[in-house]
Amino acid sequence: xxxxxxxxxxxxxxxxxxxxxxxxxxxxxxxxxxxxxxxxxxxxxxxxxxxxxxxxxxxxxxxxxxxxxxxxxxxxxxxxxxxxxxxxxxxxxxxxxxxxxxxxxxxxxxxxxxxxxxxxxxxxxxxxxxxxxxxxxxxxxxxxxxxxxxxxxxxxxxxxxxxxxxxxxxxxxxxxxxxxxxxxxxxxxxxxxxxxxxxxxxxxxxxxxxxxxxxxxxxxxxxxxxxxxxxxxxxxxxxxxxxxxxxxxxxxxxxxxxxxxxxxxxxxxxxxxxxxxxxxxxxxxxxxxxxxxxxxxxxxxxxxxxxxxxxxxxxxxxxxxxxxxxxxxxxxxxxxxxxxxxxxxxxxxxxxxxxxxxxxxxxxxxxxxxxxxxxxxxxxxxxxxxxxxxxxxxxxxxxxxxxxxxxxxxxxxxxxxxx
Amino acid sequence: xxxxxxxxxxxxxxxxxxxxxxxxxxxxxxxxxxxxxxxxxxxxxxxxxxxxxxxxxxxxxxxxxxxxxxxxxxxxxxxxxxxxxxxxxxxxxxxxxxxxxxxxxxxxxxxxxxxxxxxxxxxxxxxxxxxxxxxxxxxxxxxxxxxxxxxxxxxxxxxxxxxxxxxxxxxxxxxxxxxxxxxxxxxxxxxxxxxxxxxxxxxxxxxxxxxxxxxxxxxxxxxxxxxxxxxxxxxxxxxxxxxxxxxxxxxxxxxxxxxxxxxxxxxxxxxxxxxxxxxxxxxxxxxxxxxxxxxxxxxxxxxxxxxxxxxxxxxxxxxxxxxxxxxxxxxxxxxxxxxxxxxxxxxxxxxxxxxxxxxxxxxxxxxxxxxxxxxxxxxxxxxxxxxxxxxxxxxxxxxxxxxxxxxxxxxxxxxxxxx
DNA sequence: AATAGTTTGTCGATCCAGTGAACGAATTCG
DNA sequence: CGAATTCGTTCACTGGATCGACAAACTATT
Numbered sequence: 001x002x003x004x005x006x007x008x009x010x011x012x013x014x015x016x017x018x019x020x021x022x023x024x025x026x027x028x029x030x031x032x033x034x035x036x037x038x039x040x041x042x043x044x045x046x047x048x049x050x051x052x053x054x055x056x057x058x059x060x061x062x063x064x065x066x067x068x069x070x071x072x073x074x075x076x077x078x079x080x081x082x083x084x085x086x087x088x089x090x091x092x093x094x095x096x097x098x099x100x101x102x103x104x105x106x107x108x109x110x111x112x113x114x115x116x117x118x119x120x121x122x123x124x125x126x127x128x129x130x131x132x133x134x135x136x137x138x139x140x141x142x143x144x145x146x147x148x149x150x151x152x153x154x155x156x157x158x159x160x161x162x163x164x165x166x167x168x169x170x171x172x173x174x175x176x177x178x179x180x181x182x183x184x185x186x187x188x189x190x191x192x193x194x195x196x197x198x199x200x201x202x203x204x205x206x207x208x209x210x211x212x213x214x215x216x217x218x219x220x221x222x223x224x225x226x227x228x229x230x231x232x233x234x235x236x237x238x239x240x241x242x243x244x245x246x247x248x249x250x251x252x253x254x255x256x257x258x259x260x261x262x263x264x265x266x267x268x269x270x271x272x273x274x275x276x277x278x279x280x281x282x283x284x285x286x287x288x289x290x291x292x293x294x295x296x297x298x299x300x301x302x303x304x305x306x307x308x309x310x311x312x313x314x315x316x317x318x319x320x321x322x323x324x325x326x327x328x329x330x331x332x333x334x335x336x337x338x339x340x341x342x343x344x345x346x347x348x349x350x351x352x353x354x355x356x357x358x359x360x361x362x363x364x365x366x367x368x369x370x371x372x373x374x375x376x377x378x379x380x381x382x383x384x385x386x387x388x389x390x391x392x393x394x395x396x397x398x399x400x401x402x403x404x405x406x407x408x409x410x411x412x413x414x415x416x417x418x419x
Numbered sequence: 420x421x422x423x424x425x426x427x428x429x430x431x432x433x434x435x436x437x438x439x440x441x442x443x444x445x446x447x448x449x450x451x452x453x454x455x456x457x458x459x460x461x462x463x464x465x466x467x468x469x470x471x472x473x474x475x476x477x478x479x480x481x482x483x484x485x486x487x488x489x490x491x492x493x494x495x496x497x498x499x500x501x502x503x504x505x506x507x508x509x510x511x512x513x514x515x516x517x518x519x520x521x522x523x524x525x526x527x528x529x530x531x532x533x534x535x536x537x538x539x540x541x542x543x544x545x546x547x548x549x550x551x552x553x554x555x556x557x558x559x560x561x562x563x564x565x566x567x568x569x570x571x572x573x574x575x576x577x578x579x580x581x582x583x584x585x586x587x588x589x590x591x592x593x594x595x596x597x598x599x600x601x602x603x604x605x606x607x608x609x610x611x612x613x614x615x616x617x618x619x620x621x622x623x624x625x626x627x628x629x630x631x632x633x634x635x636x637x638x639x640x641x642x643x644x645x646x647x648x649x650x651x652x653x654x655x656x657x658x659x660x661x662x663x664x665x666x667x668x669x670x671x672x673x674x675x676x677x678x679x680x681x682x683x684x685x686x687x688x689x690x691x692x693x694x695x696x697x698x699x700x701x702x703x704x705x706x707x708x709x710x711x712x713x714x715x716x717x718x719x720x721x722x723x724x725x726x727x728x729x730x731x732x733x734x735x736x737x738x739x740x741x742x743x744x745x746x747x748x749x750x751x752x753x754x755x756x757x758x759x760x761x762x763x764x765x766x767x768x769x770x771x772x773x774x775x776x777x778x779x780x781x782x783x784x785x786x787x788x789x790x791x792x793x794x795x796x797x798x799x800x801x802x803x804x805x806x807x808x809x810x811x812x813x814x815x816x817x818x819x820x821x822x823x824x825x826x827x828x829x830x831x832x833x834x835x836x837x838x
Numbered sequence: 839a840a841t842a843g844t845t846t847g848t849c850g851a852t853c854c855a856g857t858g859a860a861c862g863a864a865t866t867c868g
Numbered sequence: 869c870g871a872a873t874t875c876g877t878t879c880a881c882t883g884g885a886t887c888g889a890c891a892a893a894c895t896a897t898t
Binding site for chain 2: 017020165174175177222223224236238240241243245246247248249250251252253254255256257258259262269271334336337338340341342343344345370371372373374378379380
């Protein structure tokens with residue numbers, strides 16, 4: 001499970017107490033990421049380490065180009081002013097890729113979480129088979145790496161988000177109904193098309209969206225969250241005590257294909273009446289639009305069509321509002337299970353739910369309340385995601401960088417990097 | 420969240436590298452608990468520490484009376500035979516208490532997980548109000564402590580299992596429908612009746628059962644499990660990567676009162692059609708028995724009545740089998756959510772489900788399979804618990820001991836303990 | 839302007855604790 | 869009985885965290 005990337009990579013031979021230093025470096029780096037820049041003294045207080053240790057660790061982080069020392073500025077309070085230590089993420093990039101029905105995209109983030117590269121290629125339905133997607137992925141990786149090199153940065157790792165069942169351990173997609181994929185070795189395929197080798201991992205898109213929401217979303221920092229997301233399909237991503245829930249085989253969060261109504265509509269997975277057929281985007285279309293309404297045109301990207309529907313709702317179109325209310329009801333009934341089971345601090349509506357959230361949330365809450373024993377939804381806030389359709393990519397890029405925060409000793413010392 | 424019990428309690432003043440030693444002591448103690456006794460050399464291999472360190476840590480554990488050194492016995496293989504190091508749990512006890520509709524009980528375990536104290540008092544319905552239960556609890560604690568003292572052991576902590584919504588942080592029961600409790604400060608109440616002070620914590624009974632299943636059940640060691648359990652009510656306990664899932668406010672696993680059918684039967688929580696009304700013990704009775712059938716007598720303990728029903732099923736009584744099949748169907752539909760969301764390695768049927776499991780599992784599997792995207796239930800085994808009705812108490816006792824495994828430095832050195 | 843009071847960062851002494859190497863002890867195998 | 873093997877211990881070493889002390893850099897006060 002643990003990827004032995006960092007440990008002794010740039011180690012100075014052997015250490016007497018392995019891990020200790022790396023842990024502390026990672027802890028401080030993490031503090032600098034979540035809480036803004038701080039002085040060494042404050043970092044010592046926050047981390048529980050002594051001031052001497054913090055100074056030494058900060059030096060080491062600086063020698064690796066991971067932090068920059070700011071200027072010492074007096075702020076009016078008595079005492080010697082502290083020198084601000086800030087995360088400097090410019091040197092390391094992580095890349096997240098994603099594939100949807102109509103597009104292939106990628107987002108790279110640097111260590112500080114700043115987007116440094118973004119590309120989205122429209123892929124009209126039916127243009128590409130899976131091979132085409134793989135070469136597009138590889139091209140994206142090479143482009144991102146070129147951009148990184150140009151900025152003097154290094155691309156560390158790639159995470160691919162796939163809407164479907166993913167075997168992360170082997171980098172395989174078991175099945176992705178909405179893409180028509182089955183038993184596809186995505187990690188190997190992408191690796192094979194790369195100019196230079198690079199670690200490639202694969203994960204479920206909803207899971208990666210949850211990572212993004214936890215790191216960058218409106219409820220960032222909330223330790224326990226559930227994210228409902230989807231483009232055509234519907235999936236859940238769950239973060240428990242700050243950690244992504246993966247499950248025994250990595251299939252956690254696959255709620256889209258719970259069969260609710262055995263007599264329901266056909267689902268892309270081959271079954272009938274899955275939750276997805278009731279709350280997925282196609283369900284919205286089914287009731288919100290008729291005939292050859294342009295929003296039903298499968299050739300148009302879902303993101304565009306969702307905006308259209310949101311606009312109609314905003315204009316007060318009753319058919320649309322009724323359809324969204326109905327979806328909200330079914331959404332709430334399912335969400336009640338999730339909230340009862342996890343008692344999350346927040347339930348985030350991402351993907352295509354996000355733009356429609358204002359018209360869903362009321363019905364959801366009404367359905368959830370009588371299904372939850374604890375008052376006030378057990379402290380769970382239901383919120384709209386602000387991350388847009390690239391959440392999965394951002395989450396992937398974030399995960400691609402996590403090894404650095406786990407143990408920054410793997411980052412090579414940039415000779416002459418400090419100052 | 421973290422209870423600062425151990426850290427510097429019996430510390431030797433201040434340590435240069437706090438935590439390090441305690442971590443390693445805890446790790447080795449944990450290894451000795453899960454994998455049987457081993458020689459120092461094997462422990463070194465398993466833990467990744469050096470032989471020298473293991474020897475030193477074992478010495479320290481021995482000086483605290485936590486391990487015993489076995490005899491050096493040749494096993495036929497070449498080389499000097501190793502001296503076995505075994506967990507010696509006799510000196511420390513943890514106590515788990517539980518309350519049901521008809522009884523109050525307690526189980527104490529020593530560090531090695533051996534039951535060392537057990538008592539169950541029948542409390543005919545209507546005999547006690549909550550005050551009575553609190554004094555019974557306190558009496559149990561005092562009795563357990565007396566027994567411990569007699570054996571030369573020390574009782575460390577008490578965990579109370581309550582079927583309901585529990586605010587563990589404050590030791591409060593928010594609501595326990597089947598007991599009629601509401602806003603009750605159980606921890607304080609029990610503490611107040613004790614002869615000598617002792618840490619008392621409170622948790623949900625299903626959650627504690629999950630702890631027990633993970634530690635002592637048939638699927639012990641499986642990192643991700645879901646436990647469905649209940650006496651009158653129904654609850655879930657979830658273990659994720661070896662850790663109990665608690666949720667943002669500690670309400671995780673409260674699946675009993677998800678409203679499935681708004682027009683369903685009345686529930687003890689005041690709502691209608693909760694899952695509990697469809698799969699709880701009362702649901703079994705509703706269809707399996709009529710009129711003044713003795714199994715419907717609320718004055719008889721549920722455990723007894725369940726055995727009666729299991730016997731009828733074993734004898735092939737069709738009414739009973741039909742009733743159980745129906746419950747299995749509803750159980751499977753709900754379980755599908757749990758399995759999709761968590762992708763656990765095992766789903767355990769505990770509490771009153773356990774004796775009936777053979778007659779439920781088939782229907783459950785049949786309902787779950789079409790609701791789970793991954794083939795073969797995503798690797799999830801559906802198994803019958805072997806722990807009986809005292810699972811929650813055992814889980815509580817187990818948790819009550821966990822602080823020792825987290826950091827054994829808190830245990831005082833028994834002068835002259837090491838032979 | 840000088841001084842006192844605060845807070846910050848660094849230096850040095852100290853010390854805990856883990857490591858590798860070497861060695862004696864205890865066994866099996868030839 | 870000696871060689872091979874494995875186990876536990878001893879020892880010197882070292883990484884890395886801690887504390888105390890102190891200079892530096894600021895504000896507040898007289």
